[in-house]
Amino acid sequence: MTLRLSAILLAAGASSRMGRPKALLEYRGETFLDRQIALYASLGARVICVLGHDASFIASRLRRAGEALLVLNPAPESGQLGSLQCGLRALGPADDAFFFTPADSPGVRPETLAALLAGFDPQTDGFVQPRHNGLHGHPVLAAAAMAPRFLSLAPHQSARDLIRNCRRRFISVDDPFVLLDVDTPETYQALAEGRLG
Template sequence: MGRPKPLLEFHGETFLDRQIALFRAVCAPVVAVLGHAAPEIAAGLLNADLATLVLNPQPARGQLSSLQCGLRALPPCSSVFFLPIDSPGVQPGTLRRLLAALHSSPESDIVIPRHSGRRGHPVLMRYTLIPEFLALAPSATAREVVHAHLGTTLYVDVDDPAIHLDIDDPAAYQALLAEVRP
């Protein structure tokens, strides 16, 4: 990408500042896991004081290791969102819909947003699932736990195409920027 993905800008904010503000509006605490270039990322944030910044000492192990670092840093709570850094446009209303769905569906363990028939992020799960995520082997993926709970997963249709954003390369980033220009 040419620079750390959390510091890429979208609507005048870094990806990570946007996500911290997004989650702070509906829940607390907010935990952001940093890996490669952690000092540079932390120094480049405006909202760093609104989140607990956690260092993944082995970011090369991938997203699961970052998720596990973040989950270990959480105090007991009722539910947990997780969202990759490359999804900068999720709307606060989406988070509120997911939370309301989880609270009104005591039989559901996981809530996943869906737009135009496709699943996306963030995923919302009950805190009780954390031990399952922490027990995953380094070669596993978070999907293994999600798939183990398909019977108690609730899909919530949202009017938020940003749940599908996945900015993995410069071309995708340029396409995102071109999309939002007036």
């Protein structure tokens, strides 16, 4: 069965620890966000990028902006849940499932996404997550039926709260990038030098 997919890329944060927008950091010749747009678009997914802090600056520097729907989170200080909710409001009505992931995970492999999709049934699964070395990471693949439940969460709650309390399966993958969040200059330097992944 071919799934009708969207992918929500969360890029609204202030990147305060990094000191510059993480979405525009480069990895293998492309910005983090451009790489992810290309990756998810290659699956046939409708790509939704949620921007907030520095939105105009980021949008003006994306090479693949025309391949994605850019959505503004007007209150990015509300955190990732608020950004996810902004992205969910832009889902297509016919979607079977959606990925969501932070923009600072640039190296996830296409095979990882293929494994998640192969192991996913939107009729019986709430969520599927990759697992590497016993730890689960990003992206999360969710059934479209989960969208209203995310949208009903209050600001003091988190997406993690919902995911933990729903039907969830893990798919083991040989991809250390599912665990990587590039939050600091030191982590980015290690990534750029090939010491991660």
